[in-house]
Amino acid sequence: MTQSRPAPTSTDDPAKAAAFEARIAAGESIEPKDWMPEKYRRQLVRMMSQHAHSEVVGMLPEGNWITRAPSLRRKISLIAKVQDEAGHGLYIYCGTETLGVDRAELIQQLLDGRAKYSSIFNYPTLSWADIGVIGWFVDGAAIVNQTILAKASYGPYARAMVRVCKEENFHKRQGYEIVATLANGTPAQQAMVQDAVNRWWWPSLMMFGPSDTDSPNTAELIRWKVKRKTNDELRQRFVNLTVPQATAVKLTLPDPDMTYNAETENWECGGIDWEEFHQVVRGNGPCNRERLEARNKAHDEGAWVREAASAYAAKQRARQASAAA
Amino acid sequence: MTSRSVVPAPRDSPNVLFEYLLRLGDDRLVLGHRLSEWCGHGPILEEDIATSNVALDLLGQATMFLRLAGQLEGKGRDEDALAYFREVVEFRNCQLVELPKGDFAFTIARQFLFDVHAVVLLDALSRGTHVQLAAIAAKSLKEAKYHVRHSGEWMLKLGDGTEESHRRLQRAVDDLWRFTPEIFAADDVDRAMLEAGIAPDLAAVKAQWEALVREVTERATLTLPDDVPRAASARGGRTGAHTEHLGHMLAEMQIIARSHPGATW
Amino acid sequence: MNQDVVAEQTEALAPDSQWPLWEVFTQSEQGAPHEHAGSLHAADAEQALQNARDVYARRGGVISLWVVPASAITASSPGENGPFFDPGADKAYRHPQFYKVPRGVRGV
Numbered sequence: 001m002t003q004s005r006p007a008p009t010s011t012d013d014p015a016k017a018a019a020f021e022a023r024i025a026a027g028e029s030i031e032p033k034d035w036m037p038e039k040y041r042r043q044l045v046r047m048m049s050q051h052a053h054s055e056v057v058g059m060l061p062e063g064n065w066i067t068r069a070p071s072l073r074r075k076i077s078l079i080a081k082v083q084d085e086a087g088h089g090l091y092i093y094c095g096t097e098t099l100g101v102d103r104a105e106l107i108q109q110l111l112d113g114r115a116k117y118s119s120i121f122n123y124p125t126l127s128w129a130d131i132g133v134i135g136w137f138v139d140g141a142a143i144v145n146q147t148i149l150a151k152a153s154y155g156p157y158a159r160a161m162v163r164v165c166k167e168e169n170f171h172k173r174q175g176y177e178i179v180a181t182l183a184n185g186t187p188a189q190q191a192m193v194q195d196a197v198n199r200w201w202w203p204s205l206m207m208f209g210p211s212d213t214d215s216p217n218t219a220e221l222i223r224w225k226v227k228r229k230t231n232d233e234l235r236q237r238f239v240n241l242t243v244p245q246a247t248a249v250k251l252t253l254p255d256p257d258m259t260y261n262a263e264t265e266n267w268e269c270g271g272i273d274w275e276e277f278h279q280v281v282r283g284n285g286p287c288n289r290e291r292l293e294a295r296n297k298a299h300d301e302g303a304w305v306r307e308a309a310s311a312y313a314a315k316q317r318a319r320q321a322s323a324a325a
Numbered sequence: 326m327t328s329r330s331v332v333p334a335p336r337d338s339p340n341v342l343f344e345y346l347l348r349l350g351d352d353r354l355v356l357g358h359r360l361s362e363w364c365g366h367g368p369i370l371e372e373d374i375a376t377s378n379v380a381l382d383l384l385g386q387a388t389m390f391l392r393l394a395g396q397l398e399g400k401g402r403d404e405d406a407l408a409y410f411r412e413v414v415e416f417r418n419c420q421l422v423e424l425p426k427g428d429f430a431f432t433i434a435r436q437f438l439f440d441v442h443a444v445v446l447l448d449a450l451s452r453g454t455h456v457q458l459a460a461i462a463a464k465s466l467k468e469a470k471y472h473v474r475h476s477g478e479w480m481l482k483l484g485d486g487t488e489e490s491h492r493r494l495q496r497a498v499d500d501l502w503r504f505t506p507e508i509f510a511a512d513d514v515d516r517a518m519l520e521a522g523i524a525p526d527l528a529a530v531k532a533q534w535e536a537l538v539r540e541v542t543e544r545a546t547l548t549l550p551d552d553v554p555r556a557a558s559a560r561g562g563r564t565g566a567h568t569e570h571l572g573h574m575l576a577e578m579q580i581i582a583r584s585h586p587g588a589t590w
Numbered sequence: 591m592n593q594d595v596v597a598e599q600t601e602a603l604a605p606d607s608q609w610p611l612w613e614v615f616t617q618s619e620q621g622a623p624h625e626h627a628g629s630l631h632a633a634d635a636e637q638a639l640q641n642a643r644d645v646y647a648r649r650g651g652v653i654s655l656w657v658v659p660a661s662a663i664t665a666s667s668p669g670e671n672g673p674f675f676d677p678g679a680d681k682a683y684r685h686p687q688f689y690k691v692p693r694g695v696r697g698v
Contacts, residue, residue, distance in 0.1 A: 033667060056370065059364065059365035060365050063365035066364055067358065068580055069581075071405045072388045072391075072405055072408055073388075073405075079364060079377055079381055083364070083377035083381070086365075086373045087374055089370060090370050090371065091628055103608045159628075163628070167649075181589060185588055186585060186588050298365070298366045298368070301368070302368025305369070306369055306607065306608070306633075307489075307490070307606055308483050308487050309482045309486065309609065309633035309637070310607060310609065310633050311486045311487045311490075312481065312486040313633040313634040369631070371637075371644070374641070374645055375641065478637065
């Protein structure tokens with residue numbers, strides 16, 4: 001059947017492009033050395049690096065409460081969760097590197113403010129209850145997204161997502177357990193968790209991105225099976241999952257306009273404030289500057305450490321070489 | 326100037342073992358907490374993960390030691406009651422572990438000095454006469470061996486890396502050295518543990534520790550400071566006399582639990 | 591080679607980087623093959639091994655780890671898949687099903 005194909009080039013040859021579309025339509029996995037349209041490569045680098053940046057920046061709002069976690073068990077669980085987020089960033093950066101870009105370059109884009117990351121991490125964590133609600137809402141939303149991505153057409157991304165999904169389930173459970181404990185606790189704890197829900201609900205809905213009508217990339221990404229569902233579809237799935245979970249612990253979601261549509265079986269939300277979303281994405285959210293400052297500080301203060309490790313490795317290689325000579 | 330202990334440790338009271346377990350637990354609780362301050366701020370992603378692992382291990386060990394301590398005390402205090410509701414002067418960690426984390430060189434040097442001590446001590450404890458303590462020590466020893474491998478490698482990388490990393494690490498070792506005699510200074514509690522065959526002779530632990538530390542620091546091209554005169558060496562942590570750093574650390578660590586006494590988390 | 595010269599030269603060659611890329615392979619149990627788990631960055635082999643243990647084996651289920659500099663891996667090229675792999679696909683004489691044996695004969 002197949003004749004041998006010439007070596008891949010980066011110009012979009014229409015025959016190659018058609019063959020690529022056919023592979024995608026047939027549900028095949030695209031691997032790093034396969035021919036791919038330049039735009040596919042660029043979209044993937046953008047999507048994957050944004051995802052990796054989000055994991056790394058996401059360590060900060062939760063990391064903010066490690067030193068104040070109110071029990072040893074919670075302290076240990078939270079450190080393990082933040083550690084997982086570092087690991088997820090790592091898996092996805094490595095996946096992105098298969099597309100021919102160095103991790104150092106990707107990180108520099110984030111530090112320079114040239115790269116985007118999930119808007120949700122630009123909000124502050126103001127109480128211990130925020131940690132529970134983040135696990136419940138934010139990881140819950142991420143799971144909805146990532147389960148779908150585990151079937152993405154690009155092999156390294158899909159494989160990273162399978163690993164991430166396995167680990168993510170503990171995050172949501174941990175969060176919900178904290179929420180349930182607080183909701184069943186003292187009046188002060190109940191007030192704490194309801195307040196956290198009030199602050200995190202709408203930003204969590206915005207995590208799924210703009211409405212389908214305002215999302216220019218979606219159609220192409222869906223055709224290329226990099227995105228499998230639209231923003232609105234995923235958002236609706238998340239809402240339907242979460243409403244009964246809130247009811248179960250007697251917490252109210254801060255949406256007085258929410259109604260249940262018996263025909264579609266959907267919980268329909270009131271209006272999302274897209275102006276807030278755009279401001280946050282543009283860099284004017286409550287914590288954007290602080291997040292980037294923290295990442296830049298860690299990177300700058302770590303430079304001499306990274307250099308030392310490289311220098312030592314080079315010295316060791318030179319010693320081994322001269323010992324062998 | 327000698328420091329008086331605020332809560333005296335009686336020699337023949339059954340609480341001597343309780344005191345000893347608090348020392349083991351508090352060392353790891355405080356050090357684990359200090360290490361966890363690096364989460365999200367490490368020099369590279371892989372190292373963030375590695376440091377978190379060590380912190381998690383230490384906090385897990387602290388949980389086991391403090392839980393056993395509470396059981397032996399017999400007053401209904403569990404590991405959280407001990408961690409979150411004791412005052413500064415009731416903590417029994419050595420001063421070495423409560424110092425602020427400093428830069429990465431300081432963190433590594435402090436970790437290395439502790440890890441070598443832990444490996445030697447836990448090995449001896451795991452062969453001691455107290456069955457439950459020996460079991461916790463055996464489990465912790467496996468982790469400690471991995472920790473010293475990690476911190477030891479970093480001692481070499483930083484000591485024999487660049488001129489800047491060498492300078493930072495040498496300064497860290499110089500600053501930390503006067504905190505090391507405390508961890509080998511035997512008192513009545515240690516002597517009681519030794520008599521009971523539960524814990525080793527600290528002089529022997531120190532000899533092994535010093536040999537291993539010298540070996541690595543030499544390979545790392547570092548010089549060890551001279552022996553610290555008794556008067557100049559830090560001490561008192563084992564009986565509740567701490568540096569001012571511990572108060573700030575515990576204020577942050579304990580605030581939420583203490584703000585809601587009796588609450589479940 | 592003079593150690594001071596080595597030190598000077600290597601220090602000059604230590605620009606800030608995210609360290610080289612390594613590929614990680616894990617074995618889940620005795621007798622199983624090592625499988626590709628993912629990649630990570632490390633300055634040398636010992637660090638790659640430790641990082642691999644922390645990143646890919648901290649949840650258990652791993653009894654052996656291999657780490658390989660990514661630059662050491664030679665891969666077949668998809669562009670040559672045809673000549674490289676297809677000729678093997680139509681040589682049935684390499685597979686047991688090609689051969690008929692009389693019914694009822696065991697152990698063949």
